[in-house]
Amino acid sequence: MIRLIGVLTLGGVPIKVKSSMDAEEELVLGPLIEAAKALSNVMGSGEVRKLGFQDNTLIVTESRKGYTIVALVSKAEGYMDSLLRVISDAIDESGIALADGVVNNEHIIIIDEIVGTYVRDHIEVGFPETLTMVWEPIVQAMKKDNKLSKTIREVEILLSRSEQIKKWSEFKSEVSGSLEEALEYALQGEFDRACAIAMGIEGALAGVFTVKMGALTHSMTKSVSPALADLIDRTTQLPDDYPFTDIARTLVGYISGGKIPADYSRAFREAIKRFQFVDDVEHLMLGFLFLDARVVDYPHFASELINFYKGKSEIICSFIKAMNERGKLFEKVYSITSYDGFRDELGAYKSNITGILGSINWVMDSDLLWELKKEGKGIEIGIIASLKLQNYIAVLTALAESPVLTIGERKEILEEVLMLYKDYFRGLMISDIPLFVYTL
Structure with a gap:
């Protein structure tokens, strides 16, 4: 403990x-300083001298x-030796x-x-804050070891699950x-709320329905899962003879890693x-x-599903249309032999996006979003906008990789992609709107 330090x-x-002594102990300050003066008279610059003083050590x-830099400590004399040298050098510099x-x-x-840089009158952070500051460097060091890295990942998963x-x-x-x-909540895109109700x-x-809603929350941002x-x-409680038990169980197995994509595709087809x-x-x-997204592999069924939900849920209709549109756009992009062959179609798509950008500005306004949510439209507008915007960004990105573009054309397209992410999509991601991970 540092009892006193001074210059x-x-x-x-x-x-x-600086002194941590109480009123009675401060009576020894005078003798301490006199002792320091006496020592300083017989020593050269850069030297460190020590003198036993009651239960403490005077270092000068x-x-x-x-x-003259002087300190009185009850322990850690070696550390204080170094500290006084550092302070001495700082004074000289x-x-x-x-x-x-x-x-x-x-x-x-x-x-x-100078002294205040190295000595504090009180500790400004507590143990939790100190642990927080040192934890990350410790974890990063541990992750360099294969065995410890695996343990760290397991602990992080457990903590994440608990939260x-x-x-x-x-x-x-x-x-x-x-x-x-x-x-009704599901039709509006509030899948977490729909899941919570159905679970009871x-x-x-x-x-x-609980299983599907829960699975959807795991595939979206800003949802409580x-x-x-x-x-x-919940799937263990489903009757084996219920027509849709198989897809529910396979879906949970798929998202938890117990089933492969082929298993889920089979169950999807049978459903x-x-x-x-x-x-x-x-x-x-x-x-x-x-x-x-698999539904577009069954065009007739997908078309019927859109008609089924038309006027009931724009989210479902827009999702299916967006997945279908994305596939067609990529087919077109990868088949073009010149940029001119796709320029008109891209221009038409860009015109449609202009209105989408306006709706994104609506949901990025917290006050306006609150009003839209009261009408059951906030999430719907955000999700639909994100689906269409990401389709456009995906096409631009794919187009930028096409060998038919000149360097100037590629630069122009990539600059537009960066602008869309920076000015619009980033705002969507930090808003309170849940977005499908398909769009990220």
Whole structure:
């Protein structure tokens, strides 16, 4: 512990003294300074002398400019040796004049700044803050070791899951309603809220809907997601003979890593065969099972699904259209032999994007977004805009890689991509609008 640290000028005149002693202990300051003066008279610059003083050690060194640096410590004398040398060097390198026994404001300011750099009157951060500062360097060092790196990843996953579970539990406790209300939230794109409601309702339909809504939250930003364990548990409660149990179980297995894409594609195909376009709550809920990019592999079914949700959910319709449009655009981009052959089509697409950029500005305005959400339109506008904008960005990016473009044309396209991400898509990502990861 540092009991005292100070700097004296010629003749032992104090310039700056920091002390942690109480009132009674401060009575020894005078004798300490006298001892320091006596030591400084018999030592050269750069030397360090020590003197036992009751239960403490007095350490003194002299700077080349003639200033005496003194410290009284109860332990860590070796550390204090080094610290006094550092302070001594800092004094010599500063603009302070040679010690002449005079102390003025300039002396006090310079010495106070130097000593204050290395010695604090109190600790400004607590243990949690200190741990936070040192944790990241420690973790980075541990990650360089293969075994430790694996352990770190496992711990991070566990911590992440714990936080996720807590967040979901709090969210779920605030939500309740009927299947009809859950469907309404889903149609508006609030899949986390729809999942939370359905999770509290028994029955095969509610179970399958819960699983699909939960899976969707895991594929979106800014959504509160249930733990995969909760979804897996729900699938175990589904009756084996329910027509859509297989796709629900396979979907959970797929997103949790237990099933391969081929398994899910098979279950998806079989579910399409079982689905009927009946305009009621049950089938509107089951139709969400096909809110997946794979649906465009079945053009006739995808077209029927769009008609089924037309006027009910622009999100579903726009998602399917966007996935279908993206495929066609890429086919066109990869088949062109000259930029001129695609320029008109790109221009038409760019004209459509102009309106989309305006709607993005709406949802990036927090006050306007709040009003839109009250009307059930905020999330819808944001998701639809993100789907269309990312299609355009994806096409521009693919086009920039085409060998048919000149360097100037490629530069122009990439600059537009950067502008769109910087001025629009970044704003969408930091807003409160959940976005499909397909668009990221």
